[in-house]
Amino acid sequence: MPVVIGFEGSANKIGVGIIRDGEVLSNPRRTYITPPGQGFLPGETAKHHRGVILTVLQEALDEAGLKAADIDCVAYTKGPGMGAPLVTVAIVARTVAQLWGKPLLGVNHCIGHIEMGRLITNAQNPTVLYVSGGNTQVIAYSERRYRIFGETIDIAVGNCLDRLARVIKISNDPSPGYNIEQMAKKGNKYIELPYTVKGMDVSFSGILSYIEDAAHKLLSTGQCTPEDLCFSLQETLFAMLVEITERAMAHCGSQEVLIVGGVGCKCFYAHLGISVLSASKHAFFFSGNLRLQEMMGVMCKERGARLFATDERFCIDNGVMIAQAGWEMFRSGHVTELSDSWITQRYRTDEVEVTWRD
């Protein structure tokens, strides 16, 4: 029954989680939230993570009721992600692995999302839509690889949403995507935006340029409200995602869809505690997208397929998803030597040999 601790910090969330045989023992997390109109930069994000990581690590051990000796393996995010924050987290992981005399495991962030989604939802062999601020991929498992069937050819869908949020200067707390969704619910005028599906792939940077420009023009002349912009962007982006997911499902003959990543959260939890600018401890908060779930659900129903998703604890970047992927890898014999434990900003999902599945 290996116990694995996982460290995640590739973007603005820093999380440490502990898992034992599929049971989540602890999963504390902090989010670096910037003021409205600003995104998070690598240096400042890394500084935020440095300031809280040891506290979060201690919390993870305390909540799980474990001591260092109880841990069997230390997993951390090797990539992809932002360089400076990745290094910060890797340094702590390497140090504790050596202090405690435990093996180290470098995990692919995307695979962390997938493995956590599989564990929580028990989906057997789904077509996975991985959508976040940094990644947008449609993935299916085949012959020892998580193969990318479709992806963004430029920016991630979450990035597009976050940057609209910056233009209209809405709060980044708890996340820009959440606040866009709340505003979208109140929008009712559909503004036509470019629709850029490219075969199995999608492109978002053109839509972003278009909407940034449109936002300035239409808002200043009062032709639409920010709520209308949010509504129109969501409808367009999510329809595109549903289309490429459906295309991959048809290609693979799949009857299951699993949505993972911060843009794809499922449930609604009460929002506790807000803090702007600095680390804030969110016990639960709602983030991510009901509308995407809804649209995907319609498509799945039409095809007689099942839709799976996890709640914000696991779909937003967290430590235990890294621990879970690490657990699978550890059990099938993977270990990362310290000299090979360098982080990397680019790390394709299909680079990893998935030895733990048939």
Add this chain to the structure above:
Amino acid sequence: MLFFENKGTFNQHMTKMPLSNRSSTKYVNMAACVSENDSDKKLEFFLKVPFPSEREAAIALQSLSPDPEPRKGGITKNLDVTGHTLSVRWTADEARILRVSVSSFLDHLSLVMETLDAFGPPVSQ
């Protein structure tokens, strides 16, 4: 525990580095030296960091060495351990590049030391 390194013309700089913002503030005596090698106009910077034990110095080395410098050209950094001491040697083309690299390294070093402090001592091998 102070060490000096001379190479060509140099500016000596002794620094006490604040270790932690948390419970207690500790200072580490390190020796640092910047020199300019006239022949190829490269800047060099040396740092020697003492640790309480050989084991902890070795741990620090293994934690700090795997990641490549973010900047591909214009800077090199070499880490080594001798006994209780971690030594770091930089060569750079420009002062600005050197400053950024050294500054990042000190942040990371500080993090290693805080981690050693909070979660050490190392288990016996």
